[in-house]
Amino acid sequence: MRRYIMKVGLCQMKVQEEKKKNLLKAKQLINEASELGADIIILPEMFNCPYDNTFFEEYSENEKNSKTLKFISNIAQEISKYIIAGSIPENEDGKVYNTSYAFDREGNIIAKHRKVHLFDIDVKGGVTFKESDVLSRGNEYTVFETEYCKIGLQICYDIRFPELSRLMVEEGAKLIITPASFNMTTGPAHWKDLFKVRALDNQVYTLGCSGALNKEASYNSYGHSIIVSPWGDIINNLEFEEGIIIEEIDLDKINEIREQLPLLKHRRLDLYGVVDKRD
Numbered sequence: 574m575r576r577y578i579m580k581v582g583l584c585q586m587k588v589q590e591e592k593k594k595n596l597l598k599a600k601q602l603i604n605e606a607s608e609l610g611a612d613i614i615i616l617p618e619m620f621n622c623p624y625d626n627t628f629f630e631e632y633s634e635n636e637k638n639s640k641t642l643k644f645i646s647n648i649a650q651e652i653s654k655y656i657i658a659g660s661i662p663e664n665e666d667g668k669v670y671n672t673s674y675a676f677d678r679e680g681n682i683i684a685k686h687r688k689v690h691l692f693d694i695d696v697k698g699g700v701t702f703k704e705s706d707v708l709s710r711g712n713e714y715t716v717f718e719t720e721y722c723k724i725g726l727q728i729c730y731d732i733r734f735p736e737l738s739r740l741m742v743e744e745g746a747k748l749i750i751t752p753a754s755f756n757m758t759t760g761p762a763h764w765k766d767l768f769k770v771r772a773l774d775n776q777v778y779t780l781g782c783s784g785a786l787n788k789e790a791s792y793n794s795y796g797h798s799i800i801v802s803p804w805g806d807i808i809n810n811l812e813f814e815e816g817i818i819i820e821e822i823d824l825d826k827i828n829e830i831r832e833q834l835p836l837l838k839h840r841r842l843d844l845y846g847v848v849d850k851r852d
């Protein structure tokens with residue numbers, strides 16, 4: 574019997590200081606992924622801007638007149654593919670957000686996720702970062718429809734919060750896409766495990782698209798873009814360098830695994846539950 578397959582492309586690009594160079598690099602990698610047959614093409618967190626608080630405000634764009642969004646929309650239309658535009662610094666009413674946009678094959682924005690959990694950590698002898706010094710947080714979780722299945726969208730640190738993934742899965746997401754940029758402290762420690770555990774506890778595919786390591790940048794992205802199956806297998810995983818993952822995602826596998834190991838059905842919803850508290 575014919576299986577229900579979709580082909581994804583993860584573009585692990587090396588983000589540089591110059592916005593224009595980043596846009597051209599994104600275009601090059603998107604086109605390569607498209608030529609290799611990907612239907613849904615994903616970019617990393619802050620793909621047009623160095624991941625550094627001193628750049629976010631200056632690089633931020635307003636959705637209404639964003640050159641970056643227009644640029645990506647045109648590419649999506651040209652190649653007739655879905656593009657998940659990693660994230661960009663987005664401004665509105667004097668606030669700056671870390672925002673991911675999803676485009677359909679006609680270049681329309683079909684979803685927008687503002688990072689819900691801001692990355693404020695201070696690890697002794699390791700990484701310190703405080704997004705909340707300059708960024709504001711979003712207040713929505715994000716699921717969008719495609720011709721293949723529903724897809725959940727979150728950004729980097731959001732993956733550490735299992736309630737967010739569970740809400741997306743309860744809304745029908747079969748795939749959770751996470752544009753990200755872990756670092757050389759928490760990357761080796763937690764990156765793979767987080768993608769595996771979110772895949773396992775929700776029986777979905779998890780996809781993490783990271784920036785490549787740029788040793789000249791103030792923040793050293795860990796890379797290691799990854800796809801994990803609903804069984805918890807790592808299907809594909811890059812290392813530190815720029816590159817592309819192209820992979821076929823077998824959507825039938827989700828129901829097969831859920832039938833054999835009915836985890837979601839076995840939940841004790843009389844004892845606990847995740848509550849959607851949006852207004």
Ligand SMILES: O=C(O)CCC(=O)C(=O)O
Pocket residue numbers: 618691692728729730731733753754755756759760763
């Ligand atoms: O959770 C982590 O360790 C990394 C998160 C991060 O880098 C981010 O949210 O941008």
